[in-house]
Amino acid sequence: xTNISAAITAVGGxxxxxxxxxxxxxxxxxTNDDWITSRTGIKERRILKGVxxxxxxxxxxxxxxxxxxxxxxxxxIDLVVVATATPDMKAASTSAYTASEIGAINAFxxxxxxxxxxxxxxxxxxxxxxESRIYKKVLLIGADKNSSMINYDDRATCIIFGDGAGxxxxxxxxxxxxxxDEYLRSDGTGREFLRGTHxxxxxxxxxxxxxxxxxFIYQDGKTVFKNAVFNMANxxxxxxxxxxxxxxxxxxxxxxxxxxxxxxATANRINLDHKKVLMNIEKYGNTTSGTLPLLLSDYExxxxxxxxxxxxxxxxxxxxxxxxxxxxxxx
Ligand code: COA
Numbered sequence: 048x049t050n051i052s053a054a055i056t057a058v059g060g061x062x063x064x065x066x067x068x069x070x071x072x073x074x075x076x077x078t079n080d081d082w083i084t085s086r087t088g089i090k091e092r093r094i095l096k097g098v099x100x101x102x103x104x105x106x107x108x109x110x111x112x113x114x115x116x117x118x119x120x121x122x123x124i125d126l127v128v129v130a131t132a133t134p135d136m137k138a139a140s141t142s143a144y145t146a147s148e149i150g151a152i153n154a155f156x157x158x159x160x161x162x163x164x165x166x167x168x169x170x171x172x173x174x175x176x177x178e179s180r181i182y183k184k185v186l187l188i189g190a191d192k193n194s195s196m197i198n199y200d201d202r203a204t205c206i207i208f209g210d211g212a213g214x215x216x217x218x219x220x221x222x223x224x225x226x227x228d229e230y231l232r233s234d235g236t237g238r239e240f241l242r243g244t245h246x247x248x249x250x251x252x253x254x255x256x257x258x259x260x261x262x263f264i265y266q267d268g269k270t271v272f273k274n275a276v277f278n279m280a281n282x283x284x285x286x287x288x289x290x291x292x293x294x295x296x297x298x299x300x301x302x303x304x305x306x307x308x309x310x311x312a313t314a315n316r317i318n319l320d321h322k323k324v325l326m327n328i329e330k331y332g333n334t335t336s337g338t339l340p341l342l343l344s345d346y347e348x349x350x351x352x353x354x355x356x357x358x359x360x361x362x363x364x365x366x367x368x369x370x371x372x373x374x375x376x377x378x
């Protein structure tokens with residue numbers, strides 16, 4: 048039997064229209080454009096407005112763009128995975144609704160949550176389903192409405208997070224392109240440093256928690272920063288080492304957009320020319336599961352068939368890792 052690998056064959060992205068700039072944030076909390084830009088690289092982020100609009104709204108838009116642009120019949124999609132830390136609601140999966148709304152009526156669907164590494168881990172799931180030959184088309188969507196869990200009085204978090212979504216289609220490839228290798232890790236001792244304490248099963252929301260705003264996200268920025276730099280760089284270095292890759296052979300670093308300094312530190316550790324480092328954090332901030340597919344969507348036209356892409360992410364939990372993928376098409 049011919050060897051197959053799981054390749055990305057189409058991408059789509061969506062961000063909401065409303066732009067929350069650093070200047071607007073200056074009027075909301077004690078912060079300023081210079082500080083945010085120099086400490087994070089972020090100038091603005093998108094916020095999803097509108098009654099009853101949740102993560103699925105953006106996931107659906109991103110998927111519909113992918114489907115339209117590539118003339119795909121949604122009835123041929125076998126599986127829809129929505130990677131998200133902000134599902135629409137409890138118990139009813141965001142992915143099932145998304146699949147129905149895009150016309151993927153022959154698909155099964157499920158959500159996965161590994162915080163900011165959700166999309167990266169989802170790539171591993173998509174690859175296994177394709178490599179098993181059981182399914183031919185797997186749609187992986189990374190989408191988060193972070194504004195739903197941000198306290199806009201807390202300058203430690205509100206300057207960083209934004210809303211957005213991206214979608215990619217995985218299909219089998221017989222030319223050796225697609226996913227080559229992965230290094231994924233988790234460490235649950237990190238969960239106290241980045242979390243929404245109330246609103247889950249351990250601590251349901253109470254009147255007191257609402258008053259204390261502990262249903263919003265809290266983070267110990269310094270600890271998260273240190274762990275992100277160390278682990279993202281470490282995972283990326285491991286992937287490069289075991290695949291004999293170096294600056295000459297890597298074409299693009301597709302790194303989770305948490306903080307420009309974290310991405311720069313990862314690029315420095317692997318001695319990568321900064322022209323190869325994809326960035327859009329200045330426009331969107333940290334969109335959690337949306338960052339990696341939004342980078343693919345924004346930079347798709349630059350990728351060439353055979354290009355070596357190194358993905359890297361770090362997120363709450365902690366969860367982190369790196370994936371090596373060979374790009375499968377010219378735009
Ligand atoms: N605006 C202006 N000043 C701020 C500020 C803000 N939003 N937040 C903190 N400051 C001030 C602090 O009061 C402190 O002042 P001081 O030196 O006079 O005491 C100074 O800036 C440094 O604060 P600190 O909290 O040490 O900032 P930092 O350099 O660690 O940057 C983060 C803060 C949040 C940007 C950074 O820690 C970070 O990016 N962490 C990782 C977050 C992340 O990636 N989360 C998602 C993981 S996927």
